[in-house]
Structures are given as C-alpha cells and as structure tokens.
Amino acid sequence: MTTVDDQGRPEPPFDGDEAGTLLGFLDFHRATLAWKCAGLDEVGLRATHPPATMTLGGLLKHLAYVEDHWFSHVLAGRDRMPPFDAVDWAATPDWDWDSAAEDTPEQLRALWETAVERSRAVVTAALASGDLAQPAQRTRRDGSAPSLRWILVHLVEEYSRHNGHADLIREAIDGSTGE
Numbered sequence: 001m002t003t004v005d006d007q008g009r010p011e012p013p014f015d016g017d018e019a020g021t022l023l024g025f026l027d028f029h030r031a032t033l034a035w036k037c038a039g040l041d042e043v044g045l046r047a048t049h050p051p052a053t054m055t056l057g058g059l060l061k062h063l064a065y066v067e068d069h070w071f072s073h074v075l076a077g078r079d080r081m082p083p084f085d086a087v088d089w090a091a092t093p094d095w096d097w098d099s100a101a102e103d104t105p106e107q108l109r110a111l112w113e114t115a116v117e118r119s120r121a122v123v124t125a126a127l128a129s130g131d132l133a134q135p136a137q138r139t140r141r142d143g144s145a146p147s148l149r150w151i152l153v154h155l156v157e158e159y160s161r162h163n164g165h166a167d168l169i170r171e172a173i174d175g176s177t178g179e
Contacts, residue, residue: 029159077137
C-alpha cells in the first residue's frame with residue numbers, strides 16, 4: 001500500500017527493491033512539482049523570482065521535454081513527441097523555457113502529464129523485458145549508452161534540483177512554503 005502525504009505525494013517505499021525505490025522517489029518528485037504548480041493561473045505560471053528568469057510554466061515545459069528526451073527518445077529509441085519533435089534545438093537551445101510563456105496553464109500541465117505517462121509506460125515496458133542495467137537504445141557519439149538505472153537517477157536529480165527552484169518561485173508568488 002502506498003502512503004500519501006498531506007500534499008498528495010506518494011511516499012517512496014522504505015523497503016522496496018532498487019527499481020521500486022528509484023521509481024518511488026521519481027514519482028514523489030513529480031508530485032512535488034505538481035503541488036508547487038497547483039492552483040496557479042497564467043500570471044502565476046509566468047511569475048519569476050528575480051534576478052532569475054525561470055518560471056513554473058517553464059519548469060513544467062522543460063521537465064516535459066526532459067521526460068520525453070530521456071525515457072522515450074534515449075531509452076526507448078522513439079521519435080520525440082510533439083511539440084519537441086519540431087524544435088530546432090541547435091538554433092534555440094532554451095526553447096522549452098522560453099516558449100512556455102506562449103502556452104496556457106492547461107496546455108503546460110497537459111504536456112507535462114502526457115510526457116510523464118509516456119515515460120511511465122516506457123519504463124514499465126523496459127522493466128518487463130530487462131533490468132536496471134539495460135542500456136538505452138540511443139547511444140552517444142562515442143558509442144556509449146546510459147543504463148536505465150543511470151537515467152532514473154538522473155531524473156530524480158533533475159526533479160530534485162528544479163523542485164528547489166519551484167519552491168522559491170512559489171513562495172515569491174503567494175508565500176506558500178513547504179519541502
């Protein structure tokens with residue numbers, strides 16, 4: 001049975017196996033981002049905490065891209081999902097951050113939620129056919145490929161870092177605080 005905290009976040013298992021523990025922490029951090037963005041309108045999702053220009057909307061779009069990139073594109077070898085498939089990343093490397101101001105809160109949340117669900121499906125399929133040591137389908141230029149374990153740890157790190165940003169931005173918007 002999964003324990004859920006006061007903010008609706010699933011607690012990672014205390015006695016899970018390696019995959020369950022990593023996925024538990026990733027889901028906890030995904031839920032933390034959702035909590036930090038909950039109830040905000042366009043103004044809230046576009047607010048910054050000067051001098052930084054980062055926004056909660058930008059975080060949602062960036063983390064949707066990160067989810068899609070690492071799980072679907074790198075691990076599973078799939079094409080990127082829209083809108084990321086049409087971006088010239090060499091010409092606009094910050095597109096995910098910069099273009100978020102053009103999207104509605106509903107579009108940003110749906111994009112992120114779709115990417116998370118796609119990622120969950122990719123990881124479930126990967127674990128059904130292998131273990132955490134399995135290499136990604138796409139390799140780097142040097143021929144190396146990260147393992148599923150590495151990708152999961154990287155995503156936990158990515159969310160952890162950005163949830164710290166989200167906490168500061170949300171406090172600047174309306175005074176809401178919490179871990």
